[in-house]
Amino acid sequence: MTDQSLKMGRESRHISLSQIGEQGQKLISDATILIVGMGGLGCASANYLNSSGIKKMFICDFDNIDATNLGRQVLFGPSDIGKQKVLIAKQQLEKINPKIDIQTINKKINQQELMRLDLVKNTIILDCSDNFNTRFEINKYCVKNNHYLVSGSAIRFEGQYAVFGDNYKKLPCYECLYSQNDESYEDCAGNGVLGPIPGMIGAMMAIETIKIICNIYTEKTQLNIYEGLSNEWRQINIKKRQDCPICN
Numbered sequence: 001m002t003d004q005s006l007k008m009g010r011e012s013r014h015i016s017l018s019q020i021g022e023q024g025q026k027l028i029s030d031a032t033i034l035i036v037g038m039g040g041l042g043c044a045s046a047n048y049l050n051s052s053g054i055k056k057m058f059i060c061d062f063d064n065i066d067a068t069n070l071g072r073q074v075l076f077g078p079s080d081i082g083k084q085k086v087l088i089a090k091q092q093l094e095k096i097n098p099k100i101d102i103q104t105i106n107k108k109i110n111q112q113e114l115m116r117l118d119l120v121k122n123t124i125i126l127d128c129s130d131n132f133n134t135r136f137e138i139n140k141y142c143v144k145n146n147h148y149l150v151s152g153s154a155i156r157f158e159g160q161y162a163v164f165g166d167n168y169k170k171l172p173c174y175e176c177l178y179s180q181n182d183e184s185y186e187d188c189a190g191n192g193v194l195g196p197i198p199g200m201i202g203a204m205m206a207i208e209t210i211k212i213i214c215n216i217y218t219e220k221t222q223l224n225i226y227e228g229l230s231n232e233w234r235q236i237n238i239k240k241r242q243d244c245p246i247c248n
């Protein structure tokens with residue numbers, strides 16, 4: 001099969017959607033994203049965005065693959081244990097979409113590292129990390145450089161996601177929702193989680209990312225919470241905090 005007919009096949013079901021069409025698919029083909037964290041959320045969102053035919057993806061994780069990852073981090077298998085997550089993820093994703101440009105960052109992310117990436121202006125950033133320090137760092141960078149931030153998390157039977165940006169003068173940021181002074185939050189690292197929950201939230205994050213890319217995302221900042229045990233969704237509007245040190 002030629003490259004061109006592969007591309008046409010890959011894109012055909014998106015092009016059939018009136019809200020995306022050829023124009024939207026062209027935007028997808030030109031899009032760049034950054035995914036921070038190649039755990040359950042990162043594997044799922046990277047998988048779908050990779051298959052959608054985006055142009056470029058930065059993936060960032062400082063961890064190596066561990067046996068405890070295999071229950072939900074669907075890009076990895078037993079022979080990958082001990083290897084760098086970003087390298088194996090890149091190999092897997094390239095098998096599925098050989099045309100994508102994947103850049104790997106095998107480091108803990110902070111402002112300096114983010115600056116070093118020299119991201120193009122409309123790069124969408126997906127926060128799939130599992131700790132609040134990283135989340136605050138990413139948020140700060142997104143507000144400062146006006147990037148859309150698609151944030152997700154999963155723990156036990158519960159998952160949540162929200163989209164922030166890109167007009168931070170008017171709209172809330174991640175720290176309007178979770179402040180560094182709050183002590184009530186809980187890191188997801190090391191806690192129990194049902195494998196498909198991060199998979200589902202990662203897929204939701206990919207949906208929102210594609211909507212942003214295709215200009216069909218509607219601006220309303222809300223936290224979407226899924227309760228897996230009772231199979232219920234809840235939405236909470238996120239308000240801009242007048243005392244937020246990041247977006248004011």
Ligand SMILES: [Zn+2]
Pocket residue numbers: 172173174175176241244245246247248
């Ligand atoms: Zn804020």
